[in-house]
Each structure stands twice: as C-alpha cells, then as structure tokens.
Amino acid sequence: MKTEKEKMLAGELYDALDAQLTQERTQARLLLKQLNDSGEDQTEERTHLLAQLLPQAGAGLWIQPPFYCDYGSNIRLGEKVFFNFNCVVLDVAPVTIGHRTLFGPNVQIYTATHPMDHQIRASGLEFAKPITIGDDVWVGGSAVICPGVSIGARSVIGAGSVVTKDIPADVFAAGNPCKVIRSLREEA
Numbered sequence: 438m439k440t441e442k443e444k445m446l447a448g449e450l451y452d453a454l455d456a457q458l459t460q461e462r463t464q465a466r467l468l469l470k471q472l473n474d475s476g477e478d479q480t481e482e483r484t485h486l487l488a489q490l491l492p493q494a495g496a497g498l499w500i501q502p503p504f505y506c507d508y509g510s511n512i513r514l515g516e517k518v519f520f521n522f523n524c525v526v527l528d529v530a531p532v533t534i535g536h537r538t539l540f541g542p543n544v545q546i547y548t549a550t551h552p553m554d555h556q557i558r559a560s561g562l563e564f565a566k567p568i569t570i571g572d573d574v575w576v577g578g579s580a581v582i583c584p585g586v587s588i589g590a591r592s593v594i595g596a597g598s599v600v601t602k603d604i605p606a607d608v609f610a611a612g613n614p615c616k617v618i619r620s621l622r623e624e625a
C-alpha cells in the first residue's frame with residue numbers, strides 16, 4: 438500500500454495531515470524561519486540552511502529572504518537560479534526549474550490544489566500537479582504559476598500574470614489568464 442507521501446508525489450488524492458508529511462513540513466518551516474530571520478551579512482549561515490532545505494539545488498542559487506515553501510525536497514533547481522523577496526513555492530508535487538531562471542518579488546508557484554467537488558474536498562483529501570519552468574526564464578513580480586503548468590525555456594512572464602496553461606519557449610506572455618503576447622525569437 439502506498440504511503441500518503443507516495444500518493445502525494447504521484448498526483449493522487451492524499452491526506453496532508455499524515456504524520457510523516459506533517460513532520461517534514463515542520464522541519465522545512467523551522468529551516469525557513471532561520472533563513473528568513475538571518476541577516477544580510479550571514480551568507481555562510483544562509484548557504485548552510487539552503488543546502489538543508491533545498492538538497493536538489495544547483496550551484497549559485499540566490500534566494501532573497503523571505504522565502505517560503507512546503508517541503509523544499511521536491512524543488513529541483515538548475516544553476517544560478519534567483520528568487521527575489523517574498524516568493525512562495527508550494528512544492529507538494531515536484532517543481533523543476535532550469536538554469537539561470539529569475540523570479541521577481543512575490544512570485545507564487547503552486548503545485549497544490551483541491552478537488553472541485555465540495556464533497557471530496559470536505560473529506561480533507563487534496564492533490565497536486567508538477568510544475569516545470571525551463572532554462573533562462575524570467576518571471577515578473579507577483580506572477581502566480583498554477584498547478585500542472587510548464588513554461589518553456591527563455592520565455593518572459595509579465596508581472597502580475599496568472600499562468601493557468603502551458604507557455605511555450607521563447608515568448609513574452611502576460612495577463613490573467615496569461616496569454617502569449619509575442620515571440621521573442623526575432624529579438625534574440
């Protein structure tokens with residue numbers, strides 16, 4: 438029989454109040470509290486905390502606190518990824534981010550979702566869909582990336598966008614819902 442964590446990572450309905458998952462979230466929150474309370478001059482301390490929180494991060498990661506996530510262990514980052522102030526990554530399902538991708542302040546990445554049927558929702562069970570963002574993407578401030586979305590390499594997402602569907606590579610896309618505005622191939 439699958440554990441609740443295995444169901445969660447498989448995108449199946451699962452119980453978020455499961456003891457193992459609660460313990461893992463608590464551990465992540467304790468690390469986040471230390472990270473978010475750390476000073477700008479405590480670079481070694483921050484590097485040490487981030488290595489524990491995000492074991493699948495590439496070299497050159499820069500996270501400007503405050504930063505928030507559910508588990509950390511489900512976030513895979515390429516090299517030289519940058520998160521500006523106050524980003525939130527609900528990594529209930531895997532979140533995969535490519536090299537050199539930049540996030541403006543207050544970007545929200547949500548893999549977590551709940552059943553639309555109120556009776557199933559009332560049972561407390563929930564589920565999640567993975568999010569993938571390619572290399573060299575720039576996500577403008579306050580954008581929301583919804584569950585299950587992929588954003589192709591080198592694309593730019595305008596500030597304040599709500600990305601509900603996949604965005605291809607090499608485009609500027611913006612708005613709520615986020616739509617492709619133009620190709621960036623000719624601008625390269």
Ligand SMILES: CC(=O)SCCNC(=O)CCNC(=O)[C@H](O)C(C)(C)COP(=O)(O)OP(=O)(O)OC[C@H]1O[C@@H](n2cnc3c(N)ncnc32)[C@H](O)[C@@H]1OP(=O)(O)O
Binds near residue numbers: 519540593
């Ligand atoms: C990593 C960091 O920390 S980043 C720091 C934080 N900074 C930001 O988040 C800034 C993000 N910047 C943006 O969102 C800007 O809008 C940019 C850079 C994407 C604008 O790019 P430009 O190529 O100059 O776009 P341009 O102004 O030509 O707009 C093209 C169209 O898209 C629209 N548009 C541009 N940005 C947005 C947006 N965020 N949301 C909705 N529509 C937008 C414009 O209104 C315009 O529409 P129109 O043709 O109907 O007039």
